[in-house]
Amino acid sequence: MTKIQRGQASIEYLVVCGAIVAALFTPITNDQNVMQICIEALRHWYSAFSFAKSLPTLPF
Numbered sequence: 001m002t003k004i005q006r007g008q009a010s011i012e013y014l015v016v017c018g019a020i021v022a023a024l025f026t027p028i029t030n031d032q033n034v035m036q037i038c039i040e041a042l043r044h045w046y047s048a049f050s051f052a053k054s055l056p057t058l059p060f
Contacts, residue, residue, distance in 0.1 A: 024034045032040075 027033050028037070
């Protein structure tokens with residue numbers, strides 16, 4: 001194994017991570033990217049979850 005081959009995995013890792021980050025921050029619709037859409041979905045889910053959690057329990 002030569003020195004050139006030993007660093008290949010780290011270069012591939014950086015390229016893949018860079019592509020993922022670029023895909024997450026590329027605008028899709030209405031100037032929103034995937035990260036903003038996911039954050040809005042989590043906010044909506046947590047709002048519904050906290051509302052359901054605050055309801056009193058039903059008597060048996």
